[in-house]
Amino acid sequence: FTHAVVATPAQTHLDALARLLRARVPDILMEKPLCTTRELPRAARMLRGLRGRARVYMGFNWRFNSAVRELKRALASGRLGEVQLAWLCAREWLPNFGGHVLLHSGSHFLDTARYLLGELRIRGSRLARHGRFGRADEADSILAVSASGADICLHCNFVNRSEYDYHILVQGSRATHICRPDR
Numbered sequence: 001f002t003h004a005v006v007a008t009p010a011q012t013h014l015d016a017l018a019r020l021l022r023a024r025v026p027d028i029l030m031e032k033p034l035c036t037t038r039e040l041p042r043a044a045r046m047l048r049g050l051r052g053r054a055r056v057y058m059g060f061n062w063r064f065n066s067a068v069r070e071l072k073r074a075l076a077s078g079r080l081g082e083v084q085l086a087w088l089c090a091r092e093w094l095p096n097f098g099g100h101v102l103l104h105s106g107s108h109f110l111d112t113a114r115y116l117l118g119e120l121r122i123r124g125s126r127l128a129r130h131g132r133f134g135r136a137d138e139a140d141s142i143l144a145v146s147a148s149g150a151d152i153c154l155h156c157n158f159v160n161r162s163e164y165d166y167h168i169l170v171q172g173s174r175a176t177h178i179c180r181p182d183r
Contacts, residue, residue, distance in 0.1 A: 007031045010103075014039050018046065021054055029057045033103035060111040067179040071170060072116055080172030083150040087169045088113055091160035102127060102140040105156045113144070113152055116170070120144040120152060130159060 004025045006016045014035040020028050035043040047056065062068055074080055088109045092101075114120060122144050127137035139157035146152055166182040 001025050003027045003029070005029045005031075011036055014043055014046070017056065021046070021050075025054065027055050027057070029059060032058050032060075032107055033100070034058065037100070037103070058107075060108055060115075062108050062112045062181060063115050065181045067181045067183075068112060068116070068168070071168060071177055071179050074177050075116060075170065075172075079175060080170060080177055081174030083117060083146065083148060083170060083172050085151040085171045086113065086117060086146075086153070087167070088152075088154045089165075089167045090156040091165040092156070092158055093160055093164070100136050101138055101156050101158050105158070106140045106142070106154065109154045109156055110142070112168070113154060116168075117146040117148075117150060117152065119147050121147075128157075132159060 001023070002025070004020050004027070006013055006020070006028065008016055008031075010031075010033050013030060013033070017028065017030065017034075050056065075083065090105050090109055092105055110120070122142060124143040126141045128139040128141075129135065130138050132138055138159050140155070142152075142154040144152040144154070164182050167178065167180060169176065169178045
């Protein structure tokens, strides 16, 4: 095979990836998350060992959202000026995932922030457990800094029963842009 898609339950992703790598499949699209929290050390070892043997991709669909793409154009045009801060917030109700908000939704927002603002340096984070999903995390907050020095704040939670709610605010030296990717 020249390509493979791994779209199985999350707890089987890493084993499926290992089998595909042993079969020397060169291009593999992984559904997120790559692995469970317990498997992170194994996943890191596996990915470090790739070294050109295979390409492993993850699909982050927010890059194709029309509101996010419009914000990307506004940033590229210089309309907002120098970015000073960005705030990305997602409130969801996803009880079927049983928590692990950072692996499921937070990963989309981290990718979206990198897509819009470039590489980030994580300065701090907090995973919160409110008890709705047992011992799993239900909310995450991440503080980061972009390569240009802009402050970035990302927050996702699975405890909003009323509706899905997404906001992205980017404040520049000339203007502020607010978008709602879910609207």
